[in-house]
Amino acid sequence: MPQLTLEEQLKQTADLVEAAVKDLPNKASKIEVLTLIEERTKDDRERIAKSVADVDTLNKGIAEMRESTDLIRKQLRRINQYPEPTELSLARGGYGGRFSSPREAKTFALLVMAGVLASEPMMKDRFDHVRKSLDDLGVEPYWIGADGKKTMTGTAQTGGSALVTVEQSATILKLLEQYGKFRANARIMPMAAGSTLVPKIDSLLTVYCPGEGGAVTAGDPTIQTVVLTPKTLCALTAYSLELEDDSLVALGELLADLFTRSFAYYEDLCGFLGDGSSTYFHYTGITGALRAVSATIASIKSLVVGAGTTYGALTLANFGAVPGILPDFADDGDAKWYVHRYFYWTVMVALALAAGGTTGTEVILGAGQKQKMFLSYPVEFTQVMPRVAAVSQICALLANLRQGAYLGTRGGLEFASSDQRYFDQGLVAVRGRDRVAINAHGVGNTTNAGPICGLITAPS
Numbered sequence: 001m002p003q004l005t006l007e008e009q010l011k012q013t014a015d016l017v018e019a020a021v022k023d024l025p026n027k028a029s030k031i032e033v034l035t036l037i038e039e040r041t042k043d044d045r046e047r048i049a050k051s052v053a054d055v056d057t058l059n060k061g062i063a064e065m066r067e068s069t070d071l072i073r074k075q076l077r078r079i080n081q082y083p084e085p086t087e088l089s090l091a092r093g094g095y096g097g098r099f100s101s102p103r104e105a106k107t108f109a110l111l112v113m114a115g116v117l118a119s120e121p122m123m124k125d126r127f128d129h130v131r132k133s134l135d136d137l138g139v140e141p142y143w144i145g146a147d148g149k150k151t152m153t154g155t156a157q158t159g160g161s162a163l164v165t166v167e168q169s170a171t172i173l174k175l176l177e178q179y180g181k182f183r184a185n186a187r188i189m190p191m192a193a194g195s196t197l198v199p200k201i202d203s204l205l206t207v208y209c210p211g212e213g214g215a216v217t218a219g220d221p222t223i224q225t226v227v228l229t230p231k232t233l234c235a236l237t238a239y240s241l242e243l244e245d246d247s248l249v250a251l252g253e254l255l256a257d258l259f260t261r262s263f264a265y266y267e268d269l270c271g272f273l274g275d276g277s278s279t280y281f282h283y284t285g286i287t288g289a290l291r292a293v294s295a296t297i298a299s300i301k302s303l304v305v306g307a308g309t310t311y312g313a314l315t316l317a318n319f320g321a322v323p324g325i326l327p328d329f330a331d332d333g334d335a336k337w338y339v340h341r342y343f344y345w346t347v348m349v350a351l352a353l354a355a356g357g358t359t360g361t362e363v364i365l366g367a368g369q370k371q372k373m374f375l376s377y378p379v380e381f382t383q384v385m386p387r388v389a390a391v392s393q394i395c396a397l398l399a400n401l402r403q404g405a406y407l408g409t410r411g412g413l414e415f416a417s418s419d420q421r422y423f424d425q426g427l428v429a430v431r432g433r434d435r436v437a438i439n440a441h442g443v444g445n446t447t448n449a450g451p452i453c454g455l456i457t458a459p460s
Contacts, residue, residue: 105252180264182271228408228437238427259432302444330400330451404442404451410435
């Protein structure tokens with residue numbers, strides 16, 4: 001290509017500039033057109049976007065409505081299958097079990113069975129049958145994942161752990177409270193962490209009358225911390241998979257009775273008698289906390305020392321002194337005696353009869369009262385309390401457990417099952433799990449009595 005002269009290069013540049021200038025009006029008109037299109041279509045795009053969002057919201061609402069409808073349909077089936085409370089006594093017929101009806105017991109047994117069947121591919125048909133039975137009863141089981149969280153899916157996690165449904169949980173807790181005096185009377189504290197701290201104020205502010213221009217000294221109340229640290233209690237039993245449908249009621253009764261009685265017994269044992277040793281899973285309960293106040297029992301202001309080392313040496317005056325040391329703030333209607341049944345009838349009732357003023361009819365009928373009373377306070381039979389006398393033994397408690405003791409709970413009673421433990425025997429293992437914390441903080445000190453008071457036999 002020949003080399004252009006300077007004059008030719010300048011002319012070429014001038015031509016390009018002129019062509020660009022001539023094209024400016026055309027380009028400007030294109031920009032204006034694009035701007036006009038943008039403005040005209042902006043409203044349309046916004047209307048379209050809003051319509052799409054409305055459709056998404058409508059679809060979501062339809063899905064939620066469908067889910068709610070399915071849940072209501074199941075609940076209606078469940079309500080129709082269980083009678084109203086007014087009809088319960090007639091509907092129970094000859095059933096005398098722990099649940100409200102045989103159907104409740106059967107439901108519990110099906111839930112336990114579903115846990116292990118769901119994790120076994122070879123038992124899919126049987127699992128589907130159990131799930132259908134639960135669905136017919138209006139029950140949806142909640143599965144426990146590996147992370148310990150509850151999910152509601154079509155199949156269980158590996159291991160087949162199953163948790164009772166919301167409705168069934170209420171029934172199980174009712175059974176547990178039926179046997180557990182500590183759980184039924186202590187203050188229940190739901191726990192959401194590894195440990196829970198509860199503040200406790202044990203003193204009052206000092207009040208002054210300074211007069212005109214006088215100074216007031218700032219008070220510093222004593223604030224203590226009640227620590228609730230949960231421990232896991234476990235129990236294990238087994239049942240055979242070779243069960244007919246009619247046996248499910250009996251299976252539910254057996255498992256529920258075994259676990260609830262067992263856990264309630266150990267909650268009472270640790271809650272009332274725990275001394276921090278391994279025997280009581282290192283829980284410190286009421287009597288352990290009372291004895292920890294001082295090595296000299298006469299210095300413990302929440303205890304009255306009896307007239308002797310045996311039950312026969314205890315006097316009515318000894319018992320009468322216990323309400324006398326109970327703080328007035330604790331006497332709000334929740335204070336009760338907690339004793340062994342044998343101790344009540346052979347010691348407390350014997351002292352009352354010996355005091356005179358009781359007719360034979362009153363002895364037979366219990367003075368016309370079904371509620372056991374002593375010195376105007378209700379009596380709770382707590383079978384973990386002592387039955388046989390011993391030296392320096394706390395044999396009777398007069399306590400307001402709502403004010404003086406905590407039972408911390410983490411997640412409630414939980415059931416899991418597995419067919420691996422007893423594979424060679426053709427049995428399915430069922431594990432019950434109860435995670436609780438116990439703290440008897442209201443035992444007072446060597447200066448003041450607390451809302452938990454008691455009677456202790458003499459040291460010698």
